[in-house]
């Protein structure tokens with residue numbers, strides 16, 4: 598892989614490769630863009646088949662965070678980290694502490710949080726070595742697990758998408774196919790079940806499916822069947838790349854609204870969704886609840902303030918649909934435009950000279 602070529606193509610600022618032989622840490626931190634502020638994004642722990650796969654994933658996820666944070670109105674840039682390993686068997690305290698020291702070495706350019714495969718306990722271990730970590734235990738006055746808040750944001754964003762697709766935000770009686778019933782989707786299903794939606798669920802981890810069936814009367818289907826199921830809304834809540842040539846040939850849903858990052862395999866699949874008349878709530882707009890919640894820790898965590906901001910996801914998703922219609926572009930492009938315009942406006946606003954401690958004027962004092 599030509600790493601520099603990839604970084605230049607999508608304008609990444611920095612990629613840091615971290616290893617620690619004793620603990621087995623193999624991690625990559627990618628910082629995409631810090632125009633708006635320090636890069637904030639979670640750490641994913643996953644059994645990547647190859648190093649190349651891990652690099653591809655961290656790069657794509659980091660860029661997604663630049664857009665997510667910008668679109669959500671946060672003064673934060675985009676970054677993400679991956680740890681290569683099996684989250685069920687390869688974790689240890691030394692690994693997260695070693696990782697925390699690498700983050701500390703970046704002196705605030707990157708702030709981490711949870712993602713797939715990492716937990717509040719892992720963040721607490723990182724916190725032993727650095728303050729540049731969020732989503733740590735409420736015992737520290739922090740926000741804890743972001744997943745339930747992400748789920749709430751997806752729920753309100755799904756209502757905005759239902760309004761666009763069906764003319765009403767009411768989810769009662771709607772059949773919703775949920776792919777992956779992990780931390781976010783389990784909490785999402787709670788809201789949907791309470792609203793009277795019919796749930797169809799799948800997961801490669803059987804106990805997660807069984808829990809959703811028991812708790813919400815959901816119908817379980819095989820992971821290979823979820824795309825072809827007859828439903829109103831498809832909610833991708835597992836991993837990325839699931840909107841692709843294969844799934845588009847099978848999808849019956851009129852609306853796609855889910856938590857997963859990087860749902861479109863390629864941009865052409867977002868164009869195809871527009872051609873097919875499927876209402877697509879762009880992933881990084883609808884799933885911003887978690888990062889909005891952890892970002893609030895940077896101000897001294899206030900749950901009410903964080904939830905109020907997460908509720909804004911409804912308007913943000915609706916605004917994306919408006920831009921897409923006004924400009925006759927796919928919704929993913931409308932979301933990109935919204936995020937890019939904010940970054941450019943702030944870049945301009947901050948272009949005027951401001952003295953800082955490294956400037957020659959400061960050294961003269």
Ligand SMILES: NC(=O)C1=CN([C@@H]2O[C@H](COP(=O)(O)OP(=O)(O)OC[C@H]3O[C@@H](n4cnc5c(N)ncnc54)[C@H](O)[C@@H]3O)[C@@H](O)[C@H]2O)C=CC1
Pocket residue numbers: 711712713714743744745747776777778779780781782799800801802805820834835836837856857858884885887888
């Ligand atoms: N946790 C959070 O606050 C946020 C999560 N996200 C994204 O939402 C998605 C879900 O995140 P979490 O719920 O935290 O992760 P999780 O790991 O708790 O849940 C993901 C679930 O998907 C299942 N899964 C994996 N591959 C599958 C497949 N091919 N078919 C069916 N199920 C499959 C897993 O077994 C797991 O139960 C991820 O893409 C994550 O990046 C985005 C924003 C915030």
Ligand SMILES: CC(C)CC(=O)C(=O)O
Pocket residue numbers: 637638639640665677710711712732743858884885887888891
């Ligand atoms: C899980 C969040 C706290 C941050 C993040 O990495 C995301 O939104 O994808």
